[in-house]
Amino acid sequence: MPLNERKKQILYAVVKEHVNNAEPVGSRTLARRYNLGFSSATIRNEMADLEEMGYLKQPHTSAGRIPSEKGYRYYVDFLMEVPALTEEEEIRLNKALKLEKMREIEQIIQNVSKGLSEITNYTSLVIAPQLTKSAFKEMRIIPIDEQRGIVVLITDTGFIKNKIINLPRMLNPQELNQVVNYLNKRLRGLAIDQVTNSLLRELKRDLFHRIEILEQAFLLLEESLSEDDNRIFLGGTTKILNQPEFKNVEKIKRLLSLFEQDSLLMSLLSSALEKKDVWVKIGKENKLKEAQECSLVTASYKVGGKTIGTIGVLGPTRMQYAKVIAIVKYFAEQLNQLF
Secondary structure, three states: OOOOHHHHHHHHHHHHHHHHHOOOEOHHHHHHHOOOOOOHHHHHHHHHHHHHOOOEEOOOOOOOEEEOHHHHHHHHHHHOOOOOOOHHHHHHHHHHHOHHHOOOHHHHHHHHHHHHHHHHOOEEEEEOOOHHHOEEEEEEEEEOOOOEEEEEEEEOOOOEEEEEEEOOOOOOHHHHHHHHHHHHHHHOOOEHHHOOHHHHHHHHHHOHHHHHHHHHHHHHHHHHHHOOOOOEEEEOOOOHHHOHHHOOHHHHHHHHHHHOOHHHHHHHHHHHHHOOOOEEEEHHHOOOHHHOOEEEEEEEEEEOOEEEEEEEEEEEOOOOHHHHHHHHHHHHHHHHHHO
């Protein structure tokens, strides 16, 4: 059932008040602090209706009301306005990113994770760029001297992996180029996770008389396939524990258990990889039981239009959604440009 304007105003005010103060909200508080133009009695009746409709709930019979997960969802989808960042805020975010000083991908991701946490005051989660999301572009074998060379794997998203190999004496430079050209022709455009072990075996059979060089070149490809592609960087893991909602020991244990398991964090974030914009999951919308008392705001970052990673902020359902969404979106856009 759609809400009328009066109910929308009251729900908006309840969310804003509860987010700021972490206390149940009464009708007198709204009448006193917000210029709604309604009497305290009218506000009280409307709040009762909102509770009956599932948008508010009453933690104690004698207390005021707080937003339910449904109320937060309505607020995020229909009432909230995401503010544009001020020039001062952008300067602060860029300072946290320290873009001009970063060169290594891992350093970039660590800084993003730390900056997200410091600025939002919640816990940040960042999936590092995923090699298997890239496609094979080119392999090169570059001789260093008569006995050694460097095999280089390049993807369409700019990942470069390299390995020093021993060059077999039986292959002259022309034959070496033939091997490389053949591999590039067969593999170009395939996603890294499509370069399966069965395909590698097929290629080895095709070039059996050059098996020695292939064994070493394929070793790099096989290492790329088996490499842990689910690196997650956490920032400010204790910040969410500072929120009043998480003073309960059991809640703390569940969250700490979640933070210690990369596979769970990956499952929490992986669905966001397919989303085009900022995505908000509130409470039980998170499938993991450990995260069902939290809200998660995520955005993916891309290279050449292809999603390669995700950044996210985990906080209580009593989250400053508009602020967090603006910050996450800005960080994702900066990563897009940087990569």
